Amino acid sequence: MKLDGALAWSVRRELWENRSVYIAPLAAALIVSFAHLVSLIAAPARLAGAFDAVGAERHAALVEPYTFAMLVIMAAGVVVGIFYCLDAFYSERKDRSILFWKSLPVSDWTTVLSKAVVPILVLPLLTTAATIVVHIVMLLMSSAAMLMQGLPVMVLWQEVAPISMGVDLFYHMLFIHGLWYAPIFAWLLLSSAWARRAPFLWAGIPILAIAVVERLVVGSTGFVDMLVARLVNGPMRAADSREIMPHVNPVEYLGSPHFWIGLLVAAPFLALAARVRRRSGPH
Amino acid sequence: MTVISARGLGKSFGTKVVLDGIDLEVAEGRIVGLVGPNGAGKSTALNAIVGLTEYEGHLDVLGLNPWSSRDKLMRDVCFVADVAVLPRWIRTHQLLDYVAGVHPRFDRAKAERLLAATGVTPESKVREMSKGMVTQLHLAIALAIDARLLILDEPTLGLDPLFRKRFYDSLLNDYFDGNRTIVIATHQLEEIQHILTDVVFLDRGRIALSSSIDDIESRFVEVTVQPDMLTSARALGPMHEREAIGRSLLVFDNVPRGRLEALGEVRIPTLADLFIAVMEREVPSATGSEP
Numbered sequence: 001m002k003l004d005g006a007l008a009w010s011v012r013r014e015l016w017e018n019r020s021v022y023i024a025p026l027a028a029a030l031i032v033s034f035a036h037l038v039s040l041i042a043a044p045a046r047l048a049g050a051f052d053a054v055g056a057e058r059h060a061a062l063v064e065p066y067t068f069a070m071l072v073i074m075a076a077g078v079v080v081g082i083f084y085c086l087d088a089f090y091s092e093r094k095d096r097s098i099l100f101w102k103s104l105p106v107s108d109w110t111t112v113l114s115k116a117v118v119p120i121l122v123l124p125l126l127t128t129a130a131t132i133v134v135h136i137v138m139l140l141m142s143s144a145a146m147l148m149q150g151l152p153v154m155v156l157w158q159e160v161a162p163i164s165m166g167v168d169l170f171y172h173m174l175f176i177h178g179l180w181y182a183p184i185f186a187w188l189l190l191s192s193a194w195a196r197r198a199p200f201l202w203a204g205i206p207i208l209a210i211a212v213v214e215r216l217v218v219g220s221t222g223f224v225d226m227l228v229a230r231l232v233n234g235p236m237r238a239a240d241s242r243e244i245m246p247h248v249n250p251v252e253y254l255g256s257p258h259f260w261i262g263l264l265v266a267a268p269f270l271a272l273a274a275r276v277r278r279r280s281g282p283h
Numbered sequence: 284m285t286v287i288s289a290r291g292l293g294k295s296f297g298t299k300v301v302l303d304g305i306d307l308e309v310a311e312g313r314i315v316g317l318v319g320p321n322g323a324g325k326s327t328a329l330n331a332i333v334g335l336t337e338y339e340g341h342l343d344v345l346g347l348n349p350w351s352s353r354d355k356l357m358r359d360v361c362f363v364a365d366v367a368v369l370p371r372w373i374r375t376h377q378l379l380d381y382v383a384g385v386h387p388r389f390d391r392a393k394a395e396r397l398l399a400a401t402g403v404t405p406e407s408k409v410r411e412m413s414k415g416m417v418t419q420l421h422l423a424i425a426l427a428i429d430a431r432l433l434i435l436d437e438p439t440l441g442l443d444p445l446f447r448k449r450f451y452d453s454l455l456n457d458y459f460d461g462n463r464t465i466v467i468a469t470h471q472l473e474e475i476q477h478i479l480t481d482v483v484f485l486d487r488g489r490i491a492l493s494s495s496i497d498d499i500e501s502r503f504v505e506v507t508v509q510p511d512m513l514t515s516a517r518a519l520g521p522m523h524e525r526e527a528i529g530r531s532l533l534v535f536d537n538v539p540r541g542r543l544e545a546l547g548e549v550r551i552p553t554l555a556d557l558f559i560a561v562m563e564r565e566v567p568s569a570t571g572s573e574p
Contacts, residue, residue, distance in 0.1 A: 006384070006385045008384075009380075009381055009384035010385070012381075012384075013377075013381050016372075016373065016377050017370065017372055017373070095370060095371055096364075096366055096367070096368045097368055097369065097370035097371075098368075099335065099364045099366070099368040100364070100368040100369055100370065102334075102335055102353065102357075103333065103357060103361070103362040103363075103364070103368075104357055104382065104386055105354050105355065105356075105357040105358040105385065105387070106354060106357075106385050107353075107354035108353075108354075110354075278353075279337065
């Protein structure tokens with residue numbers, strides 16, 4: 001990506017306007033780091049307790065705080081992504097700044113792409129980076145506490161394995177939170193471009209309507225099942241359904257038709273959003 | 284070279300016709316005043332010209348179709364809308380960074396020079412600025428864009444008279460260079476009439492008068508008629524008549540000046556007076572004449 005191009009500048013502009021995109025994951029990161037510090041001071045015996053266990057049990061006890069930290073930061077990212085999308089095109093019409101943005105030589109398509117890039121690429125990468133930093137900070141804190149208690153620091157680092165956890169997280173965030181959820185973000189962006197007011201409602205009503213009509217007319221729940229599958233299951237879900245963070249194998253992911261179907265659904269939503277934005281104007 | 288060419292330009296919102304088939308040609312190097320009462324269709328016409336609204340009819344701006352090529356057109360066209368449109372969350376330096384990043388013809392140093400004369404600082408947020416400062420910021424950005432066509436929709440609303448005068452002076456002296464074309468919509472005629480080369484009066488979506496200032500000066504005459512001459516003056520078919528402190532002011536369209544000089548004091552009407560004359564003449568013809 002050319003860093004001085006209109007797309008790059010527009011993404012930068014999105015981050016200036018929506019500071020919650022990076023403030024929320026950073027705030028979550030700060031909170032979990034602080035909570036970890038407090039727990040190390042308040043309950044120093046817990047770490048030692050983990051070493052009483054062996055094998056898988058010890059692994060689970062040692063890794064648990066790190067998984068929890070990751071989930072908190074991830075959740076912050078998901079919430080921010082949803083609100084960002086619903087607001088993206090709605091606020092520029094509400095404050096009339098759309099008239100200013102459109103008076104510049106930036107196409108509607110570039111603008112739509114810049115807004116789609118935020119939840120699909122920027123947020124997953126930001127939350128990944130924030131989580132990796134938090135993991136290292138937590139490990140350093142725990143290491144210090146363990147050194148004082150005479151516990152084997154190396155075992156902690158081996159069990160938590162921050163590098164492989166970071167790599168897994170990176171794939172998980174990019175492929176599931178970004179690209180697998182892309183049709184959902186694209187739908188929310190389209191609702192935001194299209195709704196005259198309350199984009200949240202307008203995003204939900206068509207989905208509800210389709211589900212109700214399908215249930216009443218055909219008697220089936222295929223649409224809802226499909227949505228649920230998209231929301232909670234990745235294509236790999238069946239293989240390791242008990243894992244909190246399904247292990248993403250990028251090669252398998254790229255080979256899954258569902259992955260590509262999602263992107264194929266996202267594309268027309270975004271194209272429609274560009275069309276709607278072109279028509280949304282000064283009245 | 285023709286910069287704007289409109290034929291049968293129309294626009295309706297539902298059943299309300301806002302632009303009723305306008306024909307308009309604007310040549311390069313002109314400064315056109317688009318004048319009309321509120322709701323005459325000025326903003327709609329300008330929005331169509333810059334590709335912000337869909338329209339019926341034919342419209343060609345700098346050789347492009349504005350509706351299908353807005354982003355391309357905006358490289359050469361600069362547009363300032365009639366409402367405050369700068370995003371409230373942005374800081375001045377961010378705004379300048381962004382415009383400099385996306386606009387190949389933006390001269391950041393020039394914008395900063397123009398802003399130096401105002402109270403706008405790089406760190407100020409639009410949200411914290413006064414209405415006048417926001418307008419000054421927007422106009423500084425507009426004047427720092429090396430555009431071939433500058434479109435201003437009520438650009439000086441909410442500004443004090445001193446700044447308005449300075450703005451129009453700098454528009455004429457520093458910005459306008461004979462190759463650029465400027466279209467200004469306003470209903471404050473007094474402050475722009477000295478810079479215009481052409482004027483277009485718009486009334487309920489139609490063009491009531493479209494003329495160069497030179498033609499207006501040779502075509503329209505306002506006569507202060509003494510009461511005893513009133514009957515013979517009326518016989519020459521004035522387009523408009525009004526009373527002012529015991530005298531009658533009659534405006535004539537295309538009546539030889541020699542014949543009017545006998546009736547009283549003769550002069551070229553101001554644009555504001557001409558505007559009133561044209562608008563009030565338009566009223567009966569638009570509603571249909573009595574049988």
